[in-house]
Amino acid sequence: MSVLLSCTGLTMRFGGLTALDSLDMAVEEGDVLGLVGPNGSGKTTFFNVATGIYRPSSGKVLFQDEDITAKSPQEIYRMGIARTFQRSRLCLDLTVFDNIMIGNHKNLDFGIIHNLFKRRSFMAEYEDNLEKARSMLHALNPALAKRIHQPVGLLNMIDRRRVEVCRALVSKPKLLFLDEPSAGMTHDETRRLMDEVLAFSRADEKFTLVLIEHEMEVIRRTTNRCIVLNFGRKLCEGDYESVTADPFVQEAYLGTDL
Amino acid sequence: MRHHPSRDLIIPGPAGCVLMATALLAWSILFLKAEEQIPILVYMISGSLLVLVAALSDLHKSISATISSNESSWDKCMTLTLLALILIFHDDxxxxxxxxxxxxxxxxxxxxxxxxxxxxxxxxxxxxxxxxxxxxxxxxxxxxxxxxxxxxxxxxxxxxxxxxxxxxxxxxxxxxxxxxxxxxxxxxxxxxxxxxxxxxxxxxxxxxxxxxxxxxxxxxxxxxxxxxxxxxxxxxxxxxxxxxxxxxxxxxxxxxxxxxxxxxxxxxxxxxxxxxxxxxxxxxxxxxxxxxxxxxxxxxxxxxxxxxxxxxxxxxxxxxxxxxxxxxxxxxxxxxxxxxxxxxxxxxxxxxxxxxxxxxxxxxxxxxxxxxxxxxxxxxxxxxxx
The missing domain is CATH 1.10.3470 (ABC transporter involved in vitamin B12 uptake, BtuC)
Known part of the structure; x- marks a missing residue:
């Protein structure tokens, strides 16, 4: 398998705080990679740098051998990286369909004539996209597909997460970042959601996923490889068993016996 | 499902739009024709009371359902209402x-x-x-x-x-x-x-x-x-x-x-x-x-x-x-x-x-x-x- 995303010497400073400290890591095509570490260890900062929200203080990010360090979030999205957010960032007053379509930005036709005056061709495009969104929702939860025209604010937490996952997957990204999917959900809901996401990823063996998660059970069940961060540095990497066996990890992440 | 009796009050379809537009037109003519402060106040209060009743009962739901399912009729009705007002007040x-x-x-x-x-x-x-x-x-x-x-x-x-x-x-x-x-x-x-x-x-x-x-x-x-x-x-x-x-x-x-x-x-x-x-x-x-x-x-x-x-x-x-x-x-x-x-x-x-x-x-x-x-x-x- 080839390397999809890699970063070298990645450093991100906020004033006196160093959130990422010369981080080197690589994500391989087809990976389901778990990113773990205590609060403030730089996991979400890594997502924000890799998706172009922050520009790193130094270091490089390569995606498919192309330097994306200085690219905007929009350009990075167009290259095929999508993400979800730790705190669900959906537009609560927009419908399920609208929220999913925001994620489909790169496939929509924004021509003024097409949108405003050739309404017949616009509606044909709309119907196609509606069908696409509906079948994605149906695959996750048939009941949710029926609520496609309802505002997201009326949904419960797991359905909101599902909508977020659909928003991220609708544009068929090559790489998906999931930022703490378990936040605000029960163990059981998290397990269901992750099974649904993995079903998606198994349909395409090149599909690559990076997952931030605090619940080690989720990491154990879903990932094939883990990277442990601490104070913005990579503490260790390997499969779940070898990582959790590491005494440094036990100390930094699982805590020491008193 | 609970039955909403007031939902039957409004005639559905384009006829409902025409009816509502006519009522609106009639009220607007009365209001705009009035010159004394007392009748104006009476029209204002009665109009607001009507709106309040609609808002508090289920009436507003059936009104908005009629409007949104007959959108092009409603658009035409509103345009015609304005047109009618312009013609009625042609010398004012x-x-x-x-x-x-x-x-x-x-x-x-x-x-x-x-x-x-x-x-x-x-x-x-x-x-x-x-x-x-x-x-x-x-x-x-x-x-x-x-x-x-x-x-x-x-x-x-x-x-x-x-x-x-x-x-x-x-x-x-x-x-x-x-x-x-x-x-x-x-x-x-x-x-x-x-x-x-x-x-x-x-x-x-x-x-x-x-x-x-x-x-x-x-x-x-x-x-x-x-x-x-x-x-x-x-x-x-x-x-x-x-x-x-x-x-x-x-x-x-x-x-x-x-x-x-x-x-x-x-x-x-x-x-x-x-x-x-x-x-x-x-x-x-x-x-x-x-x-x-x-x-x-x-x-x-x-x-x-x-x-x-x-x-x-x-x-x-x-x-x-x-x-x-x-x-x-x-x-x-x-x-x-x-x-x-x-x-x-x-x-x-x-x-x-x-x-x-x-x-x-x-x-x-x-x-x-x-x-x-x-x-x-x-x-x-x-x-x-x-």
């Missing part, structure tokens, strides 16, 4: 002027709705862009440009000035962006007042609209009936309003409107899905100012004389309060609220002096108790082929 200068004012203000606030309601770009200088349209029309027709190009130029210049103002607005956000537009609104009036070329504080005369040799400032007689010259202006205002409304609604029901919503909701999340934040802010600001400028240009021609006092900061606040009152993002709400804000102080003279006090209290009340406005925006419906 004062009422016709009031109707014309409502329609141009509504057009300008529809523009503000694209900016603030859809995209979340704050604009405290809506009346300044309205004024840019007015002054451009005045100056260009004084320089010999025919009416129609002068009208269009009013919109274009307002849009272009808006693009220049947008440079500092895009570099700031939140309160700071609001301050930039406030400063512009204050500067605009001062700029007009100190420039003799623009007529100074006294203002300037505006040449009337002349289309195909038809002078809009002359009364006319048709089939022995006297028509006020305002009838022609009102028809022009109605045309502008209908076009602006259709445009703004189609904008909402397209991917363009969706992207504007994405910008308003969450810029960071939007950017991560390819939404070009600056592009949509520029588009919304330009479209909004274009509409304001066109409305202002037509208003200036109808008014025949404009001065800087017409386009002061309080007028911008008035436009904003119309939008807040009607419901951010709801185009019907904009029209409803414009009617309230323009007509009530004119007809109910007692409150004329206190109108800004009353608007302020009303806006505070709305923000506290009904932040979505009188007619909250509905979830997007991409609509039929309309």
């Amino acid at each position: 200068h004062y009422t016709l002027f009031l109707l014309g004012t409502i329609m141009v203000y509504a057009t300008a606030v529809l523009g503000l709705n694209v900016q603030l309601g859809y995209t979340g770009v704050i604009n405290f200088s809506a009346a300044s862009f309205f004024g840019i349209g007015s002054y451009t029309a005045a100056m260009s027709s004084a320089a010999g440009l025919p009416s129609l190009p002068a009208l269009l130029l009013g919109g274009i210049v307002a849009a272009l000035v808006g693009c220049v103002l947008l440079l500092p607005v895009l570099r700031t956000s939140g309160h700071y962006a609001a301050l930039v537009t406030m400063a512009f609104a204050l500067l605009f009036r001062v700029f007009l007042e100190v420039n003799e070329w623009f007529g100074g504080p006294q203002g300037i005369a505006v040449a009337p609209l002349t289309l195909f040799g038809l002078d809009f400032s002359q009364d006319m007689q048709l089939w022995g009936i006297e028509f006020s010259f305002y009838v022609k202006y009102d028809l022009a205002c109605l045309l502008l309003l209908v076009l602006a409304f259709g445009f703004v609604r189609r904008l909402e029901r397209s991917w363009l409107g969706l992207s504007m919503d994405a910008v308003r909701c969450d810029e960071t999340a939007g950017a991560c899905f390819g939404v070009d934040i600056a592009r949509w802010k520029i588009t919304a600001f330009t479209v909004g100012n274009l509409l304001s400028g066109l409305a202002g240009a037509l208003y200036a021609m109808m008014l025949a004389y404009i001065s800087p006092a017409n386009f002061a900061f309080p007028d911008s606040l008035l436009f904003l309060s119309i939008l807040l009152l009607g419901g951010m993002g709801n185009n019907w709400g904009v029209i409803l609220a414009t009617v309230f804000v323009v007509v009530i102080p004119e007809k109910f003279q007692v409150i004329q002096e206190y109108r800004y006090l009353i608007y302020a209290a009303l806006v505070l009340f709305m923000i506290l108790y009904r932040p979505m406005g009188l007619l909250p925006r509905k979830a997007r419906n991409y609509g039929r082929l309309s």
